[in-house]
Amino acid sequence: MKTILFLLAIVIPLTMPIRAQQEEATIDESQYLETIDYAPAIVGGLEALHKVIVYPDSALKSGVEGMVIVKVLLAENGRADKVSIQKSDSPLLSAAALDAVRKVRFLPAKMGDVAVKCKLMVPVKFRLH
Numbered sequence: 001m002k003t004i005l006f007l008l009a010i011v012i013p014l015t016m017p018i019r020a021q022q023e024e025a026t027i028d029e030s031q032y033l034e035t036i037d038y039a040p041a042i043v044g045g046l047e048a049l050h051k052v053i054v055y056p057d058s059a060l061k062s063g064v065e066g067m068v069i070v071k072v073l074l075a076e077n078g079r080a081d082k083v084s085i086q087k088s089d090s091p092l093l094s095a096a097a098l099d100a101v102r103k104v105r106f107l108p109a110k111m112g113d114v115a116v117k118c119k120l121m122v123p124v125k126f127r128l129h
Contacts, residue, residue, distance in 0.1 A: 027082050032073045032117045038110040040074055040120055052103040055126060059092040063128065066090045068097035070122045076115040078106040086121055097124040 042048055058064075066089025073082040083101050088094045101122050109118035 027073060029073060029082075029119070032081075032119045033109065033111070034119050036109040036111055036116060036118050040078070040106045040109040040118060042122075043078070043105045043107060049100060049104050049122070049124070053100040053124065053126070054096055055128075056092055056096050059090065059096075059126065060128070062092065064090045064092050065127050066093055066125075068093050068124045068126070070097050070101045070124060072101060072106075072120050072122055074106055074109060074118050074120060076108050076117055078108045078115075080106070081117070093124075093126050096126070100124060 044051075068088045069086040071084045071086040072080050075081045080102055083098050085094050085098065088097070101124065108115035109120075110116060
């Protein structure tokens, strides 16, 4: 019995990213509003985003700085349903920007008092100090 539980513990987490990718691929972008009454916001502000950014080693070694604009399809619960690169100053920074935006939580967009799905752009700056 312990062997079966151990195998399930390994298989389930490994399959989760595959399911997330499949779900992302089937999202109908037209269901996400561009015009809303109240804009979404990152819980904890930009400081929360900065805390989860991991500067890629390859970009650090190469001295690469820049901006990545991440397009987010945001669910009513404040979670990113889908993230993609809208614009990037360097491919070395793109994956780190996507990962950071996936990790943060948002206060959802609203139409009146109702939380709604929306599209938004999140700028992620990478600067060496």
